[in-house]
Amino acid sequence: MDIVSLLIQTLNAVQYGLVLFLLASGLTLIFGIMRIINLAHGSFYMIGAYMAFGLSSGITETLPAMIAVGLILSFFIGFILEWVFYAFLYQREHLEQVLLTYGLILVFEELRSILFGNDVLGVAVPEALAGSIPLTATLSYPVYRIFISAACLIMAGLLYYLIRHTRLGMMIRAGSHDRNMVQALGINIDLLFRIVFALGFMLAAFSGMISAPMTSVSPGMGNQVLIISFVVVVIGGIGSVGGAMVAAMVIAFADVFGKLLVPAYAGMFVYLVMALVLLWRPEGIFRKG
Amino acid sequence: MPDALLETASLHTYYGTSHVLRGIDFKIQPGETVALMGRNGMGKSTLLKTMLGLVRPRLGHVRIWGKDMTRASTHKIVRQGIGYVPEGRGIFPNLSVRENLVMASRSGPDGGGHWTLQRVLETFPRLQERIGNGGWQLSGGEQQMLAIGRALMTNPELLILDEATEGLAPAIAKEIWRIVREIRDTGIATIIVDKNFAALLPLVDRSVILVKGEVVYDGPAKDLNAQRDFVHQHLGV
């Protein structure tokens, strides 16, 4: 493999890893802080992708407008979902959480089918980002993929700032440790958790939104990303956003280079890596903290 | 008589089938300092938690400023002006000292805000030295100072201190008592639970003694000095 192909594959892996990270960070927040196993997280990704399709076919003119409207809309949907469904799950068994959130997958798939049908849909890459950067006479790299990486990095930076440097972030971290104490200091923990959930939803939907032009928009797309997101969360250490970043990169590189080096076993390579990591560190790379 | 700052009326609290509070009538006026006493397991912490809505009573009422708050959520109850320092301190180990303080900061129920980060740090110079440390790195005494400082950041009218000096070395305990006196002198009402009666009694206006979830004494702290047998029987000293 020459150096240019290596560069291309590395960029692909980084881009994939960053998208995975955003997906998994929402999942790990909801899992780590609220202790809810959210099987519908993949559906949130799907909702984001269909939102991109819906919004870009006539409602919003430009990509920034689409993203802005999509983010606001998804925060709002997440907020309502927590209020109506997830708020009832905190005191429940994992089995009940799995049942409800699996039920939600079916509901979301049905709604998708009613609203958008069952065909594979495409979202056009915005014109300004449609080009490619030539690397050699025959190889080039699509600008949109670089845009995805940049957008994910910005999101990750904002998330880091929010959790580490704002009062809301302090409350969230405190709440993940001791719910009662946070309430006893006068903080509305129900509202706080609703906001965390809405943020998690927003991160998943955002990944779906910006991935849509790259991956096409299709039924079942949420289920494909769900399992790999759980793999990232488990490898990274449940509840650890930093761990999710490292794990997402490990998985993305394993996936991209696995397909290249051992194509025959590409499907299982990622899980092999997971098994090895968990043998080495059963609690994940980063323990929750 | 004006409304009490906080009042409980025939409060009954259970843990499952175990009947822990058996009809507690308790009252504290603004600016008053009350010792809540009793042997281990008599229900002191449970009474405090029931006041705050962290444990729910089966019967009876909790009123704050005359308003029934028995079923109100905990955050609404404490926003009436209560700062809580729990047994075990409840420090967030995953937050720094500064973050433990800042996350709790709010103005008092009347919109007043005398307790700022700066004033808390002036009151607890030890915390200033540890400001960047994680909560998990603090000694017991430092944790207690942080817990009290954090409660003050909410600008309370009433400070609730469960086990003020438990497990602390005598010198540190003395420091805590000095601070409690200082806080009392600013006019904040306090409910204090502690096993060190010799240090506690001179500090308070009134004592309340619990035995098996019932109030057996409620009166001036100094009257207890004359009732050695009674005190020995119920407090074991």
Ligand SMILES: Nc1ncnc2c1ncn2[C@@H]1O[C@H](COP(=O)(O)OP(=O)(O)OP(=O)(O)O)[C@@H](O)[C@H]1O
């Ligand atoms: N969460 C709980 N579940 C069941 N029983 C409890 C619980 N918390 C306390 N108890 C029981 O309720 C009774 C009162 O406990 P509480 O903690 O209120 O006593 P206390 O007066 O604060 O004692 P201490 O001086 O040891 O702190 C005890 O018998 C205790 O074992």
Ligand SMILES: [Mg+2]
């Ligand atoms: Mg106690």
